[in-house]
Amino acid sequence: MRxxxxxxxxxxxxxxxxxxxxxxARSLAIVIALPVFLLLIYGYGIxxxxxxxxxxxxxxxxTEQSADFVNRLVRSGYFTLxxxxxxxxxxxxxxxxxxxxxxxVIPHGFGGDLASGRPAQVQVVLDGGDxxxxxxxxxxxxxxxxxxxxxxxxxxxxxxxxxxxAVEPALRVVPRVLYNPELRSVNFIVPGLIAxxxxxxxxxxxxxxxxxxxxxxxxxxxxxxPIAPIEIVLGKLLPxxxxxxxxxxxxxxVGRLLFGVAPMGDKALLLGLSLIYLIASxxxxxxxxxxxxxxxxxxxxAFLATVLPSLLVSGFAFPVRSMPVALQAIAQIIPATHFLxxxxxxxxxxxxxxxxxxxxxxxxxMALALVLLTVRTFRKRLE
Amino acid sequence: xHDLAIRTEDLTKSFGEIRALAGLDLEVARGEIFGLVGxxxxxxxxTMRLLSGLLRPDAGRAEVAGLDVVERTEDVRRLLxxxxxxxxxxxELTVAExxxxxxxxxxxxxxxxxxxxxxxxxxxxxxxxxxxxxxxxSGGMGQKLALICSLIHRPQVLLLDEPTRGVDPVxxxxxxxxxxxxxxxxxxxxxxxxxxxxxxxxxxxxxxVDGILQTVGTPQDLVARQTSRPIELQATxxxxxxxxxxxxxxxxxVAVVGQALRITVRRDGPGPEEVLKALDxxxxxxxxxxxxxxRLADALLAIAERCGKxx
Numbered sequence: 001m002r003x004x005x006x007x008x009x010x011x012x013x014x015x016x017x018x019x020x021x022x023x024x025a026r027s028l029a030i031v032i033a034l035p036v037f038l039l040l041i042y043g044y045g046i047x048x049x050x051x052x053x054x055x056x057x058x059x060x061x062x063t064e065q066s067a068d069f070v071n072r073l074v075r076s077g078y079f080t081l082x083x084x085x086x087x088x089x090x091x092x093x094x095x096x097x098x099x100x101x102x103x104x105v106i107p108h109g110f111g112g113d114l115a116s117g118r119p120a121q122v123q124v125v126l127d128g129g130d131x132x133x134x135x136x137x138x139x140x141x142x143x144x145x146x147x148x149x150x151x152x153x154x155x156x157x158x159x160x161x162x163x164x165x166a167v168e169p170a171l172r173v174v175p176r177v178l179y180n181p182e183l184r185s186v187n188f189i190v191p192g193l194i195a196x197x198x199x200x201x202x203x204x205x206x207x208x209x210x211x212x213x214x215x216x217x218x219x220x221x222x223x224x225x226p227i228a229p230i231e232i233v234l235g236k237l238l239p240x241x242x243x244x245x246x247x248x249x250x251x252x253x254v255g256r257l258l259f260g261v262a263p264m265g266d267k268a269l270l271l272g273l274s275l276i277y278l279i280a281s282x283x284x285x286x287x288x289x290x291x292x293x294x295x296x297x298x299x300x301x302a303f304l305a306t307v308l309p310s311l312l313v314s315g316f317a318f319p320v321r322s323m324p325v326a327l328q329a330i331a332q333i334i335p336a337t338h339f340l341x342x343x344x345x346x347x348x349x350x351x352x353x354x355x356x357x358x359x360x361x362x363x364x365x366m367a368l369a370l371v372l373l374t375v376r377t378f379r380k381r382l383e
Numbered sequence: 384x385h386d387l388a389i390r391t392e393d394l395t396k397s398f399g400e401i402r403a404l405a406g407l408d409l410e411v412a413r414g415e416i417f418g419l420v421g422x423x424x425x426x427x428x429x430t431m432r433l434l435s436g437l438l439r440p441d442a443g444r445a446e447v448a449g450l451d452v453v454e455r456t457e458d459v460r461r462l463l464x465x466x467x468x469x470x471x472x473x474x475e476l477t478v479a480e481x482x483x484x485x486x487x488x489x490x491x492x493x494x495x496x497x498x499x500x501x502x503x504x505x506x507x508x509x510x511x512x513x514x515x516x517x518x519x520x521s522g523g524m525g526q527k528l529a530l531i532c533s534l535i536h537r538p539q540v541l542l543l544d545e546p547t548r549g550v551d552p553v554x555x556x557x558x559x560x561x562x563x564x565x566x567x568x569x570x571x572x573x574x575x576x577x578x579x580x581x582x583x584x585x586x587x588x589x590x591x592v593d594g595i596l597q598t599v600g601t602p603q604d605l606v607a608r609q610t611s612r613p614i615e616l617q618a619t620x621x622x623x624x625x626x627x628x629x630x631x632x633x634x635x636x637v638a639v640v641g642q643a644l645r646i647t648v649r650r651d652g653p654g655p656e657e658v659l660k661a662l663d664x665x666x667x668x669x670x671x672x673x674x675x676x677x678r679l680a681d682a683l684l685a686i687a688e689r690c691g692k693x694x
Contacts, residue, residue: 005490012487016473016480023475023516221471221532224435225488226460380456382437383398 009227013235017209021239030204035247038197039254042189049185050136054082056100058091063111069122070104072148078140095127102126102137117156179264179348190261191347192316194251195340198274199281199310200303201247205240206285207302211292220382229378233371237282244278245271264350270343276363277339281306283370284335290378310336338363388413388540388571389434393443396429403429405594406443411573411587414566418585419575422687426594427575428468431544434573435465448539461489464538464570466529468545474518478509478528481517482535489536496535503531506561523554530558534570541565543574547581559584579680590683592690605682611635611647613681614655616672618644618662627665631658636684644669647681 021027055073059066073079082100085091091103105123113120124141126134153167180187210232213219222232248271256262263270285302292298310316313327314336320328331337338359345351353360389411396404404426411417419427432438434445436456445452447459472481482503486496504510507527512520520528526546533541543562547555559581565572574585582588583602590597590605598605618624624644628637633652638645646658653661655672662669 008487008490012484016476016484019480020473020475216474217467217469217471218473219471220437220467220469221465221485221529222488223437224460224463224465224467225485226457227488228457380436381439382432383439 006228006231009231010235010238013222013227013232014238017236018239021243030201031243031247032250034204035197035201035251036254038200039190039193039251040258042193042197043186043255043259046185046189046193050078050133050140052080053078053102053133053137054080054100056083056085056091056094056103057081058085058088058103058105060108061106061110065111065114066106069106069110069148073104073141073144076140076144078137078144091125095125098127100127101130101133102141114152117160186259187261187348188344190255190259191263191343192340194248194255195277195314195336195343196307196310196316197251198244198248198278199336200307202240202244202278202281203285203288203302203306204299205243206236206282207289207292207298208295209236209240210286210289211295211298212289214293215295223380223382227380229380230375233286233375233378236286237279237371240282241275241278244282245275248274248278261347263347265346265352266350269353270346273339273342273346273360273363276360276367277335277342280335280363280367280370283367283374287370287374287377290374306336309334313337314340316340332362333366335363335366338366386413387411387446387449388415389417389445389447389573391430391434391443391445394430394433394440394445395442396426396433396438396440402594404433407591407594407596409589409596409599411571413571414569415586416562416566416572416574416584418582418588419573419591420577420579420582420588420683421575421591423577424593425591427591428544429594430591431465431467431542431573431575434542435463436460461536462539464533464536464541466526466533466541466543466546468548470525470529472517472525472528472532475516477514477516478504478520479513481528482531485532486535491536499535499537500531503534506564507531507557521551521554523550523557526550526558527554530561534561534565537568538570540571540573543572545575545577547576547578555581579678579683582683583679590686592687595690597686597690602679606677606679609647609677609682609685611649611652611681611685613645613647613675613677614658614672615640615643615645615675616655616658616669617642618667618669620667624662624667624669627662627667628658631661634658636681636688638680638684645675645681647685 021031057070059070070081074081083094085094085103091105094100095103103125105125107121107123110120110122122145124138126138128134150167150169154164157164157167210219213222252263284306288302288305289298292301309330312318313323313331314320314334315331316336320331320337323331341359342356342363345356349355387410389409391407391409394404394407407426407430419430421427429438433440434447434452436452436459439453448462450459450462452459473484476484482500486500491499504513507530509524509527509531512524517525517528530546546558550558562572562574576582585602587599587601588605589599598608600608621639621644625637625639628634628644628646631653633649635647635649655674659669659672
């Protein structure tokens with residue numbers, strides 16, 4: 001007798017919540033449009049690949065060799081020649097106004113030195129204001145200079161009748177990149193983004209659902225009925241688990257269609273594990289919603305408790321291993337940290353459960369603990 | 384089984400510094416329509432919420448149908464129907480969906496549900512509006528829906544917290560017609576109201592002021608216990624007359640009733656002639672002063688005023 005009653009009350013809450021979302025245009029917009037919108041904005045916005053970085057050249061040499069060198073940089077596709085500078089005093093100003101990210105200074109005698117087989121020098125003036133871009137640009141630049149000098153050396157050797165091996169560098173790195181051979185950052189970002197978007201959405205969806213009833217007055221009648229807290233909590237979770245599950249499918253489809261990023265591994269496994277992660281995230285929102293006194297406060301706290309850590313501490317943007325020890329400890333108790341590892345492993349490496357079994361266990365334990373905590377702290381009272 | 388549907392003993396509740404209810408001793412017999420009357424902030428809603436387990440008492444105890452509300456909250460809730468003061472229906476759901484929702488919360492067997500629902504819908508005249516969303520209902524229709532939802536599970540005890548606040552007179556009459564029929568179904572009703580004309584319809588009344596139960600009795604008892612007597616008079620300048628009357632010795636309450644002024648005076652206070660004379664002396668024009676029939680409204684006002692002066 002007890003079980004059907006529990007199921008019936010739980011489904012009554014779930015159905016009412018479902019109808020609320022279905023009929024409330026604003027809720028529906030959040031559910032459908034927000035994940036796609038966020039994936040578009042961030043997918044296109046966050047791009048760690050270097051493309052078309054503007055630079056300026058002060059060519060004091062004006063020889064065939066100097067022009068050849070500049071051409072090589074431009075042909076790489078990483079850099080765009082934005083302007084040529086005549087006066088040394090212009091260097092500071094073009095960087096200051098942000099017209100270019102670096103200035104390449106080719107000194108007198110560059111071509112002459114190269115032609116006669118002497119080492120030549122070029123100067124790079126970098127905008128360190130954006131240190132991330134500057135260091136990436138410098139890395140690319142050094143690699144290009146290295147390539148170019150080998151190319152020049154070979155030509156010099158051929159002209160002087162020497163074997164090419166005479167001028168090869170002693171050591172060379174031959175990289176072979178696994179999982180993401182083109183090193184496209186979008187391959188790495190999209191799975192992480194899906195995790196962050198789901199976190200944001202889950203928090204937004206459930207953070208309102210109990211406090212809204214408190215503010216609207218319907219909580220009083222619900223609380224005065226014989227329904228048990230676990231029936232309310234499960235009833236509220238159910239429709240949002242379905243909704244956010246649809247959203248993860250939506251995100252995966254958009255990731256595939258617009259960014260060409262699809263999971264290498266088992267999609268069904270990913271969806272199944274996502275569900276565990278969603279229950280954990282939805283429970284955080286629900287917990288906040290049952291404790292908060294106003295809708296705004298609930299949304300804010302849910303945001304601070306889920307989105308911020310999942311963006312900053314989880315390893316989405318910065319690797320967990322390079323964080324201070326205290327933050328690393330915090331990262332371990334954030335569901336997003338574990339889910340990020342799982343989703344990236346499935347997306348990029350096509351890994352199976354055995355590769356991240358401890359993460360799955362941690363995630364499942366957190367989901368269960370959060371649901372239980374929400375049930376235990378739920379009060380069918382008005383104070 | 385229990386002759387007392389509701390019993391409270393020294394029930395006390397404070398919110399911070401504010402004492403909402405101070406040692407309430409209340410007994411409501413089975414099958415009664417018991418009215419809780421009193422001004423806003425008197426403790427009526429707090430009493431209802433304590434009885435439904437939505438608040439925990441600081442001291443004292445409350446029983447519904449012989450069950451302790453704190454110890455057996457969920458059992459009490461099964462027996463209880465509760466219509467809160469604020470509109471507690473789910474806004475986006477239709478009338479029919481709201482009724483179904485509450486039927487599910489109370490696990491009404493499906494077989495009984497349809498019949499019970501139809502019966503209540505036709506009694507409230509909402510049958511044609513089952514497809515309308517709750518947030519599109521008028522105040523009166525909304526309260527009728529709330530009443531249906533609080534009755535869907537055939538409660539033994541029904542708590543109605545100012546169900547007619549903001550409701551048009553016709554809907555008020557409809558709501559009361561249903562409430563009147565409840566004792567015949569063995570439902571005990573505790574209803575709170577700020578209106579004296581509604582209080583008159585209850586079997587018994589408890590007058591609550593500042594968290595203290597001032598008096599309990601039938602509406603007739605309360606009128607009979609009045610120590611002061613009412614006088615009605617006409618005044619062209621009602622405001623001036625009020626001010627003058629409030630300062631007059633022996634006058635307990637002053638109220639405007641339609642075109643007339645209605646005052647109550649103590650037994651040793653002035654009669655109609657003396658009141659006119661006193662007003663004349665104060666330069667206020669007044670006529671037609673006469674003894675009037677005592678009413679419940681006078682009694683309720685007098686109790687509230689007396690408490691105001693004491694406090």
